[in-house]
Amino acid sequence: MLDIASLKNLLNQPKKIVITTHHKPDGDAMGSSLGLYNYLIQQGHHTTVITPSDYPDFLTWMPGNEEVVIYTDNKERSAQLIAEADIVFCLDFNNLSRINEMGELVRAADAKKIMIDHHLEPEDFDDYRHWDINACAAAQLVHSFITDILDNKKLINKDVATCLYTGIMTDSGSFRLPNTTSSVHRVIADLIDAGAVNYRIHELVYNSASENRLRFLGHCLSSCLEILPEFNTALIVVNKQDLQKYDVNTGDTEGIVNYALSIASIRLAAFIVERDDKVKLSLRSKGDFPANEICKLYFSGGGHRNAAGGQSSASLQEVVNQLKQILPEYKKLLIQ
The missing domain is CATH 3.90.1640.10 (inorganic pyrophosphatase (n-terminal core))
Structure with a gap:
């Protein structure tokens, strides 16, 4: 060194x-x-x-x-x-x-x-x-x-x-x-x-978003947002057809996960998007909830405690189901 x-x-x-x-x-x-x-x-x-x-x-x-x-x-x-x-x-x-x-x-x-x-x-x-x-x-x-x-x-x-x-x-x-x-x-x-x-x-x-990006954001919040109140968790799940419909470009998905995290009761938010080769996940959390641990253990990723990312070669629905199956393990942290 x-x-x-x-x-x-x-x-x-x-x-x-x-x-x-x-x-x-x-x-x-x-x-x-x-x-x-x-x-x-x-x-x-x-x-x-x-x-x-x-x-x-x-x-x-x-x-x-x-x-x-x-x-x-x-x-x-x-x-x-x-x-x-x-x-x-x-x-x-x-x-x-x-x-x-x-x-x-x-x-x-x-x-x-x-x-x-x-x-x-x-x-x-x-x-x-x-x-x-x-x-x-x-x-x-x-x-x-x-x-x-x-x-x-x-x-x-x-x-x-x-x-x-x-x-x-x-x-x-x-x-x-x-x-x-x-x-x-x-x-x-x-x-x-x-x-x-x-x-x-x-x-x-x-303040430089395209019209398509704003419409895509609206679609994510109105049609792709799922709340899991028993785990204080919110998911936004986006498929390839959504990306094509709104002509989503690099950077257009940036920060969308934070809208889910902004809900008062939510401690964990996930943005899950289907890409051509893999399913990508962005996790954000509040307090001491370890978003990075979930990404590291289950989705070949990592990051910071409150901001992490991962990926999977499974299908979009399989990834969503896997994340939901993991949540009970963290229920005490999520509802405290």
């Missing part, structure tokens, strides 16, 4: 650097990646952000986005960049399976691997780790990596601040989740001072 002195020495001269993040990147994944990108290019590093897949249109406005390489669209170029890299930064994930085919390319690369992440149980593939499960976002850790580890706060300019603000804002649920500590607010204040225009960022992320 690299120590801090060796890390600083490694970054002291321009290097070939790849930054990557997890499949179907969210606001924190792209915010932390582009925040780090905009920091590194100031020092002359030859830096490329490579995402394993596409990501929502409401994130494509961030500074540096025009330089992002999407692996599924540019496999040959991506493989070459990874193979030639001196450093690969792995942001907002801690297991190489989370970047799909790219995982083995990163594992085989001679580059030093630097993980910046806040998820449980990291895989041991990295040479340096800036990791804290108590951080509300990977973007918060990128901020501390720049300011505390590298002692370079002066290089957090408007572009860096804008991206990191976006990451923290989205992963903290607009600063309303329990991990939004006073320290997080102090970081946010620093980012605003550095040039992040908070109200404009909120507008770009949250």
